[in-house]
Amino acid sequence: MIERRKSKIHGWGVYATETISKNTRITFYAGEKISNRESLKRERRYIRQGHIWCFKLTNRTVIDAGVGGNIARFINHSCHANCYIDIKAGVIWVRAAKTIRKGEELTYHYNTDGEGLIRCTCRPGCPTLL
Ligand SMILES: C[S@@+](CC[C@H](N)C(=O)[O-])C[C@H]1O[C@@H](n2cnc3c(N)ncnc32)[C@H](O)[C@@H]1O
Numbered sequence: 335m336i337e338r339r340k341s342k343i344h345g346w347g348v349y350a351t352e353t354i355s356k357n358t359r360i361t362f363y364a365g366e367k368i369s370n371r372e373s374l375k376r377e378r379r380y381i382r383q384g385h386i387w388c389f390k391l392t393n394r395t396v397i398d399a400g401v402g403g404n405i406a407r408f409i410n411h412s413c414h415a416n417c418y419i420d421i422k423a424g425v426i427w428v429r430a431a432k433t434i435r436k437g438e439e440l441t442y443h444y445n446t447d448g449e450g451l452i453r454c455t456c457r458p459g460c461p462t463l464l
């Protein structure tokens with residue numbers, strides 16, 4: 335249903351290889367489950383390398399896709415995303431927000447609560463800081 339390819343937004347991205355209907359569970363966000371405290375340490379290191387790999391699962395737990403992650407870790411952010419996040423029973427699902435056509439890049443809104451160090455490149459002139 336999806337594959338990793340070079341993206342216009344940033345580095346690697348994830349693309350639909352067939353039409354995906356609205357609300358489909360496309361993939362889950364895999365990685366090591368760690369404490370919020372541990373993630374703050376790791377995020378400092380990751381952000382220096384220009385990456386956000388840590389995904390907040392609850393107020394106390396985070397999934398670090400830098401360790402044991404799957405293809406979901408290559409999904410880029412967009413301010414006009416075609417996917418959304420649905421957390422069920424401790425699993426972070428990436429689901430289709432609308433019908434996604436073959437060849438479209440998958441994106442979701444990162445909803446970062448970090449320091450906003452990365453300029454969003456979802457479209458020319460986007461003012462958002464991730
Ligand atoms: C989960 S990774 C996504 C995969 C990434 N493109 C790669 O090649 O490793 C998240 C990182 O991708 C980049 N990224 C994702 N969406 C972006 C966007 N809309 N604008 C700028 N950078 C973005 C940022 O460096 C972010 O830290």
Ligand SMILES: [Zn+2]
Nearest residue numbers: 413454456460
């Ligand atoms: Zn943007």
